[in-house]
Amino acid sequence: MKKLIALAITLAASAAYGQGTVNLSNNIGAKIFPILAPGGGIVSGAGYSIGVYKAGTMDLLGTGVVNASGTGRFNAGTGATIPGAAAGGTASLVVRAWDNSTGNSFASATIKGESLPFKTGTLGGDPDGDGPLLPITPIGMVVEGAGGFQSFSLSGVTVIPEPTTIALGAIGAAALLIRRRK
16 A cells, blocks of 8 residues: 555655646847837837736636737746656647736736737746756747747637627616606
């Protein structure tokens, strides 16, 4: 029984070390894939937040703000672990961005946007748990060409009233019409 417990702990520990890791940034050296403002132009400044999520499950991997440098550069974490993604493999991610002046989260903001799901480059980490570690580089998230993170635009969201609000308004209008006829 003790051997079985020790084996389970060893497997769990090696699985944790085998997780893939990635730098959550939008640049490869000097090349940047910026997020674009609703009217065009590059989003810049700490007034814009971003979150990076695992596609499918939407597990949050890291958050950050867009740098004020005017280049559109962001970093949401260095060496972030992607649950269920093996070192040496790839993973699908989604980036969400929003204007903090219109809401303090992606869900509440009225100016926001979301990237299409994209594949990372080779994830860093320790594939077999016994070293050496695969390097973690910015290339992990941003891969030039098909499959990698690409720029996307934020847009204003029109607030649509709840159906109950519309129904209540319709009932009120009908009551006014009925009363007017009498």
